[in-house]
Amino acid sequence: MTDTTTFDLGPQARIVARLAAGVPDDRLAAPTPCPEYAVGDLLGHIAGLAAAFRDAARKDLGRTTDTAPGSAAPTLPAAWREELPRVLGELAEAWQDPAAWTGMTRAGGVDLPGDIAGAVVADELVVHGWDLARATGQEYAPDGAALRASHAFLLAAAEDEDRGGGIFGPVVPVPDGAPLLDRTVGLSGRDPAWTPLS
Numbered sequence: 001m002t003d004t005t006t007f008d009l010g011p012q013a014r015i016v017a018r019l020a021a022g023v024p025d026d027r028l029a030a031p032t033p034c035p036e037y038a039v040g041d042l043l044g045h046i047a048g049l050a051a052a053f054r055d056a057a058r059k060d061l062g063r064t065t066d067t068a069p070g071s072a073a074p075t076l077p078a079a080w081r082e083e084l085p086r087v088l089g090e091l092a093e094a095w096q097d098p099a100a101w102t103g104m105t106r107a108g109g110v111d112l113p114g115d116i117a118g119a120v121v122a123d124e125l126v127v128h129g130w131d132l133a134r135a136t137g138q139e140y141a142p143d144g145a146a147l148r149a150s151h152a153f154l155l156a157a158a159e160d161e162d163r164g165g166g167i168f169g170p171v172v173p174v175p176d177g178a179p180l181l182d183r184t185v186g187l188s189g190r191d192p193a194w195t196p197l198s
Contacts, residue, residue, distance in 0.1 A: 006101045006118070010092035012125045012146035016046065017085040019132045019140070028076070032135040033194045037074070039135050044074030046128055047084050053121040054091040056107040057100035057114075068109040091121070119153040126150035127188045130181065134194055142181060151180055154187035 020043060028040035037045060052064045077083045094100060101114045112120070126142045127150060133140035142150075158171050169189025174182050182192040 006098060006115075007122075007145040007149065008092070009095045009118070009122060009125070009146065011143035012122065012129070013050075013088040013092040015140075015143060016125050016129045016132070017088045019129055019136070019138055020046070020084050021081070022138050023132070023136050027136050030135055031196055033131045033190045037131075039132070040076045041074050042128060042131055042135070043080055043084065044076035046124075046132075047077060047080060047087055048074055049121070049124050049128075050084070050087040050091045052107050053117065053124070054087065054094045056105040056117050056121075057091070057094035057097065059099075059103070059105055061106050065106045066109050095121070116153075119149050122146040123150040123153045123188075126181075126184065127190070130185055130190075135196060137196075140181075147180055147184060151184040151187065154184060158187050 023039060023043065028038065028043075030039045032039055032042050034042060048064075048067075052067070055062070055064045095118060099114075101118050103114055104111055105114050105117050106112070107117055107120065122145075126146050129142055130140055132138070172186040172189060172191050174186035174192060176183075178186075178192070185192045
């Protein structure tokens with residue numbers, strides 16, 4: 001599906017943690033490029049996916065890895081300002097182990113190869129980092145390795161007739177010469193020109 005090789009998810013996880021730290025409390029109810037998520041919902045989703053993919057990397061399969069996306073509304077932990085950077089750090093550390101990228105694992109209730117799971121979590125961190133930055137007016141430059149993995153994953157998904165079982169929206173056309181981040185965002189079903197006033 002992709003030419004994913006192992007890479008360090010730490011830089012992208014730290015970028016997302018920095019963006020989360022920059023969210024003021026009065027923006028938690030603000031809209032995001034994900035129509036069903038306000039900023040607080042998006043932060044809750046990121047916390048949940050970080051725990052799930054941490055455990056997927058560890059092959060510690062159970063409640064976190066078996067819950068399908070969208071099966072329940074994301075819940076923002078009360079202590080999210082402490083918990084989110086912690087779980088993002090644990091995620092990055094878990095994917096430092098070469099064994100995380102091999103064999104089979106599970107995330108979102110789906111069994112998948114470790115290297116594909118690594119590409120999926122890179123995509124989640126890159127695209128939701130963009131969502132969070134756009135929703136809260138923060139500057140955003142994703143980690144290059146994670147961005148390339150996200151783009152490759154979404155490009156393969158765009159050629160799949162069922163678009164990942166409905167996880168992604170329709171591709172938003174973006175000029176070939178556009179920055180890689182814009183092309184990646186478009187492949188995810190988002191408009192790179194989105195603003196909170198869109």
